[in-house]
Amino acid sequence: MTVFHFFNCAMLTFGPHAVYYSATTLSEYDTIGTSIKAAVVYLITALVKLICLATFLKVPENDNFDPYQELLKALIGFIDVAGFYLALTRLTHRNISQNHKYQAVGLGWAFADSVLHRLAPLWVGARGLEFTWEYIFQGIEANANLVLNLAFAALGSLMWLKKNKPRTLLPIIYACAGILATMPSIISYLRRTLGWQRPKVLAFEMISSLVMAFLSWQLLCLSKTINTAKLLI
Amino acid sequence: MTGRQRGGGEVVCSIYSVLALVLILVACVELGDAATAVDVYRLIQYDLAGAPYGSRFSGLNHHAGSEPFAPGADLSRTVVILPVRELNLTLLQEYITGGRAIGGLLLLLPQDIGNKIVGGNKNKDIGLVRSILSELEQLLIHANLPYPVYFAFENDKTNAVLADVRRGDAAGQPASAATGGYKLVVSTAEPKKVSSPTITNIQGWLPGLKGEGTTQLPTIAVVASYDTFGAAPALSVGSDSNGSGAVVLLEIARLFSRLYSSPKTRGRYNLLFGLTSGGPYNYNGTMKWLRSFDQRLRESIEYAICLHSIGSSSNELWLHVSKPPENAYIKQVYESLSDVAKDLGVTVGIKHKKINISNPRVAWEHEQFSRVRVTAATLSELSVAPELLESTGGLHDTRDAVDEAAIHRSIKLVAESLARHIYGYEGKNINIFADNSSLGINPSYVNSWLDLLSRTPRVAAFLSKNDPIISALKKELSDHTDEVHVQHEIMDGMFSFYDSTRATMNIYQVASVTFDLLLLVAVGSYLIFLFSFLVIITRGLDDLIHMLRRPPQRKTKAA
Numbered sequence: 131m132t133v134f135h136f137f138n139c140a141m142l143t144f145g146p147h148a149v150y151y152s153a154t155t156l157s158e159y160d161t162i163g164t165s166i167k168a169a170v171v172y173l174i175t176a177l178v179k180l181i182c183l184a185t186f187l188k189v190p191e192n193d194n195f196d197p198y199q200e201l202l203k204a205l206i207g208f209i210d211v212a213g214f215y216l217a218l219t220r221l222t223h224r225n226i227s228q229n230h231k232y233q234a235v236g237l238g239w240a241f242a243d244s245v246l247h248r249l250a251p252l253w254v255g256a257r258g259l260e261f262t263w264e265y266i267f268q269g270i271e272a273n274a275n276l277v278l279n280l281a282f283a284a285l286g287s288l289m290w291l292k293k294n295k296p297r298t299l300l301p302i303i304y305a306c307a308g309i310l311a312t313m314p315s316i317i318s319y320l321r322r323t324l325g326w327q328r329p330k331v332l333a334f335e336m337i338s339s340l341v342m343a344f345l346s347w348q349l350l351c352l353s354k355t356i357n358t359a360k361l362l363i
Numbered sequence: 364m365t366g367r368q369r370g371g372g373e374v375v376c377s378i379y380s381v382l383a384l385v386l387i388l389v390a391c392v393e394l395g396d397a398a399t400a401v402d403v404y405r406l407i408q409y410d411l412a413g414a415p416y417g418s419r420f421s422g423l424n425h426h427a428g429s430e431p432f433a434p435g436a437d438l439s440r441t442v443v444i445l446p447v448r449e450l451n452l453t454l455l456q457e458y459i460t461g462g463r464a465i466g467g468l469l470l471l472l473p474q475d476i477g478n479k480i481v482g483g484n485k486n487k488d489i490g491l492v493r494s495i496l497s498e499l500e501q502l503l504i505h506a507n508l509p510y511p512v513y514f515a516f517e518n519d520k521t522n523a524v525l526a527d528v529r530r531g532d533a534a535g536q537p538a539s540a541a542t543g544g545y546k547l548v549v550s551t552a553e554p555k556k557v558s559s560p561t562i563t564n565i566q567g568w569l570p571g572l573k574g575e576g577t578t579q580l581p582t583i584a585v586v587a588s589y590d591t592f593g594a595a596p597a598l599s600v601g602s603d604s605n606g607s608g609a610v611v612l613l614e615i616a617r618l619f620s621r622l623y624s625s626p627k628t629r630g631r632y633n634l635l636f637g638l639t640s641g642g643p644y645n646y647n648g649t650m651k652w653l654r655s656f657d658q659r660l661r662e663s664i665e666y667a668i669c670l671h672s673i674g675s676s677s678n679e680l681w682l683h684v685s686k687p688p689e690n691a692y693i694k695q696v697y698e699s700l701s702d703v704a705k706d707l708g709v710t711v712g713i714k715h716k717k718i719n720i721s722n723p724r725v726a727w728e729h730e731q732f733s734r735v736r737v738t739a740a741t742l743s744e745l746s747v748a749p750e751l752l753e754s755t756g757g758l759h760d761t762r763d764a765v766d767e768a769a770i771h772r773s774i775k776l777v778a779e780s781l782a783r784h785i786y787g788y789e790g791k792n793i794n795i796f797a798d799n800s801s802l803g804i805n806p807s808y809v810n811s812w813l814d815l816l817s818r819t820p821r822v823a824a825f826l827s828k829n830d831p832i833i834s835a836l837k838k839e840l841s842d843h844t845d846e847v848h849v850q851h852e853i854m855d856g857m858f859s860f861y862d863s864t865r866a867t868m869n870i871y872q873v874a875s876v877t878f879d880l881l882l883l884v885a886v887g888s889y890l891i892f893l894f895s896f897l898v899i900i901t902r903g904l905d906d907l908i909h910m911l912r913r914p915p916q917r918k919t920k921a922a
Contacts, residue, residue, distance in 0.1 A: 141890065145886065259871040259873060261871075
């Protein structure tokens with residue numbers, strides 16, 4: 131029964147990535163190579179981040195929200211952004227359309243993130259006799275994370291891959307990207323300072339990821355229409 | 364039913380079921396407690412002359428349940444949790460002697476039974492709980508139970524678990540694999556027989572002043588047994604039976620060692636102090652100790668005073684003898700005791716019980732002496748001889764079953780009467796061990812030893828040869844006496860014990876099988892929903908329909 135629970139939570143955590151890959155047109159164009167490369171870039175980025183965190187951060191004595199430490203953590207979080215940039219622009223991909231490129235990169239990134247952060251606790255914890263809601267929450271968090279990463283990848287592709295960026299939308303694009311990049315800091319701020327409980331934080335993550343996904347989708351569509359409009363002109 | 368309708372209907376159904384499941388899951392959020400671990404103490408397991416008694420198993424891995432149960436419910440995979448405070452003994456009889464098959468029994472003892480109550484304000488409840496406990500103990504140690512029985516102390520965690528279990532049971536669902544609840548797990552090895560349990564007798568010898576001539580000085584022996592037996596051997600501290608006797612013996616030894624330290628005050632009697640083991644088992648240890656005496660020593664013993672349970676607060680003590688009270692020696696001992704008792708406000712009665720050599724049952728320690736023709740008597744607060752394995756210190760016999768004032772009185776009584784006899788001041792109005800004198804009783808000494816003994820479970824089979832308490836008693840006697848001799852013997856074969864007396868019980872909150880199945884359905888439907896949603900968005904609805912229709916087409920193609 132407890133392996134059953136592990137299986138359930140693993141499906142909840144990693145299933146959506148597989149489903150996303152097979153359901154969308156990614157599987158038809160065989161973009162698995164891109165995803166794997168993005169996962170590797172994520173691993174390297176995570177290592178660099180760890181080294182920076184270990185070097186620059188102090189061990190906190192209590193659990194309060196220290197603004198300088200959080201600022202430092204946010205700055206280190208921008209290494210994430212740099213990694214994403216690398217994955218989107220520098221990696222040599224086969225001839226796949228931009229649309230698929232950012233989706234594949236986002237998917238690979240999110241999958242590596244889930245595996246790294248959630249597989250080990252799941253394996254160790256969910257197989258015990260004791261039942262907690264923790265692993266189900268983790269699974270939901272993984273889903274929210276996937277949506278967030280896809281949204282960020284979309285905005286990233288808008289910012290760095292397009293040759294002609296639509297002038298009017300740029301500030302919004304940068305603002306959304308900024309919010310997405312600082313999302314981890316926001317969540318830790320909510321958890322520590324405001325003392326939100328786990329389900330509340332989770333609800334916030336889900337809603338914010340859906341909102342950001344919607345926003346980035348709208349931005350993509352708008353930039354497409356603006357571009358086609360420009361071409362027509 | 365077109366595929367389109369089916370696809371649409373499926374999506375709607377999934378949404379509703381997922382919503383309903385989310386609501387159910389959210390409503391049950393309190394299920395998410397962490398596992399707790401509780402110290403538990405197992406019921407004793409022993410064989411008496413081959414017949415098995417006590418709880419025969421130690422491993423436990425079942426769901427928790429509590430009263431009231433539906434009549435005829437299957438409890439063979441349930442651990443019944445019973446708090447002793449509200450115990451209904453007739454109900455327990457059903458489980459024990461009625462042969463109702465249960466998976467295990469967990470008895471919750473109230474916290475204050477284990478702690479010392481400061482001040483004289485003894486709760487009436489405690490008295491009631493004590494009487495329930497002694498009845499419960501007698502019931503359990505004479506039963507043969509084919510399931511594990513554990514004792515644990517009540518604390519917040521166990522109270523929370525019990526309340527939860529009761530709530531669940533009240534809702535009409537007996538806890539089992541299908542309905543969640545709590546699982547109690549004790550993982551210990553199978554209990555093994557304790558091979559050759561040792562009983563250790565400690566004796567201290569205080570020689571008297573040898574006068575002119577080489578005549579052997581007479582000896583007076585003061586004896587007490589220090590080991591216990593109870594339903595939970597890890598909790599059998601036996602403060603009154605017979606921690607009180609051991610403490611009185613130690614204090615008397617200390618007082619007389621002061622008197623005997625200078626030749627001017629040394630009496631013309633040798634004093635022999637004996638801390639014997641094997642008390643509950645027909646004073647087996649005392650018999651072996653007496654057998655080890657050589658003839659001369661045995662013949663030189665004028666009389667022996669045995670001490671058993673002299674620590675409770677009643678003002679009545681009994682002198683139990685096996686020789687008729689008209690016997691000159693017995694008369695003398697009794698009179699010296701009652702003289703001192705008058706001054707202390709205590710009455711000492713005399714009880715005569717003939718010994719039957721063919722009967723192996725030895726109810727008092729003095730009977731072992733009488734069997735080797737040494738005059739002896741037992742001083743005790745009990746008026747009736749206890750049965751086998753009764754009054755041997757058990758769950759109810761904790762620190763606050765003993766009254767310190769009563770112990771002081773008993774020490775004074777025995778020490779004064781001994782001293783008056785040794786120094787020939789019988790009948791005289793003299794107070795040798797006056798309070799606040801250098802020979803006064805030391806209350807802190809008495810209390811500290813009483814506290815130590817009330818913290819140490821002393822079931823003989825589980826005391827090794829070098830157990831700390833045995834070494835402590837030996838060291839104490841060697842401080843007060845000249846020669847200390849420790850005798851290790853193997854317990855007689857009539858009793859055999861099994862180990863595994865304490866363990867840690869893990870209480871897990873488990874989710875039921877139905878919950879896991881629901882979760883599987885929820886996650887599965889979520890993934891299917893996600894899949895169809897994505898296909899519809901990226902490739903269009905027709906693609907989804909084609910995908911669903913493709914497998915049958917492929918099959919026909921292959922065929």
